[in-house]
Amino acid sequence: MPIVVEHLTHVYMPGSPFESLALDDVSFEIQDGEFVGLIGHTGSGKSTLVQHLNGLLKPTKGRIVVDDIEITSESKVPKRLRQHVGLVFQYPEHQLFEETVYQDIAFGPRNLNLPEDEVERRVREAMALVGLDFEAVKDRSPFEISGGQRRRVAIAGVLAMEPRILILDEPTAGLDPRGRDEILGQIKNLHAQRGMTIILVSHSMEDIARLVDRIIVMNRGRIALMGKPEEVFSHVDELHAMGLGIPQITHVMRGLKARGMDVPDNIYTVEQAVKVILERVRGKKK
């Protein structure tokens, strides 16, 4: 079942002097197994939006349907929604609290009253999914392992709930290039091998461009752009006006176009650029 969001509006602190419109009539659908990138400047409403998808916030107006669960301003959010939709917050490692890695990841499944052998199965599987060695790490304190490992423990804690839909809010923030590539690689596997529906919230156009099927760009509480990466990246001026970075390579291609070279302006990876430039340059010499 897809995720359906219809005319979603959210107002923070309505009726107070601090009233602010965070989401303004947002509608979209996400199909099962899709990998969607959600981009937007700080304050664009993207975090408010994802908090609606697992029921942390309720709409002021409009509705959301996830699987067979409908959420409106009136609804009581059923607990099972949070099992369907796993949300990994920014800097999730700040939420680790248990004495060992095992205990921390097992916390969620134990709260489902699962038998201990099922809890262990889930902990093992979740650790494998994020590339943590079960025997080597399970008894360590989450506070004495490296930052990149801590983040994986936190993600494993969400995966151990076996959600069908996984939302990650800036999962690579603060990581170095190697840590970033590892985490993104694992997320890609969750999508490719498990068929999970994934929503990746990020500032990084480069990361998003490499991974997702579709991009939703938020600006001032509304959807500003939505489509395949090559469609979205062709709106360079709009993206720029929203304070969003554009891949450097897209700038190069636009520079070439401005100088009269016949190249598409929606190129966003180095691989695509190499191919196009080789074609043009070699074509010219013939």
Added chain:
Amino acid sequence: MEPIIRLQDVQFEYLSFEGEEIAALNGVTLDIQKGEFVVIIGHNGSGKSTLAKHLNALLRPSSGVVWIKGMDTRDEDKLWEIRQTAGMVFQNPDNQLVATVVEEDVAFGPENLGLPPEEIQRRVAEALKAVGMQEYAQAAPHYLSGGQKQRVAIAGILAMKPEIIVLDEPTAMLDPVGRREVMETVKYLNKHEGITVVHITHYMEEAVDADRVIVMEQGKIVLQGTPQEVFSQVEVLKEIGLDVPQVTELAYRLRAEGLDVPLNVLKVEEMVDAICRL
């Protein structure tokens, strides 16, 4: 002239969880001249933050010597003078602001120096102006964006009149707009206020305008030079697990295909020029 920062064969060891001795810095020798803009890159665990913490005596070498403006950081009596000479900005903007009003936060340092109120006011106003935050003097820090908070943190350091500012991944937690704001501020302080800058980052594009780029790996300096020199070592950087700017990557791949593109290209316009010349 004597370098403002000197490190001679600096070692720093600590005990790991398993009780092993780990060398976070393993023989670092480095001179930084007054007014230089130096960027240090390297992945987590390469020793770059440990190195930064040696520059204002938050850490002291296990062996070897660090001199800041001629002062040996092992000299306890010089501790405060060293910290006033070399100010430090950290990664998380929320952990560095202490007051409920921006100008009070910036005044915190000078107040602790026991300066007269008019001198404190003057320094706070100047510092906020230098980082472009004068309009926010009366604002509450928690209403500011990440980039603005970092600029307030930098102003707090500036109010101490440092000659050196060390920034330890100040942009890691910011969005693209915040990163741009902080980098413009840092470059301004270096160019117009003559402050020596040591900037630590993962983001290679922040290294492009530096006077010198230093690459750390396993507690050692493995590469250093101008941005052009360092980034043309694409293979070495990839081996270490670091990024190169996308244009450099493009130049590298085009060369591999036999095209005559210079490898020391760092900026979009240079790359466009190079391709148009083919």
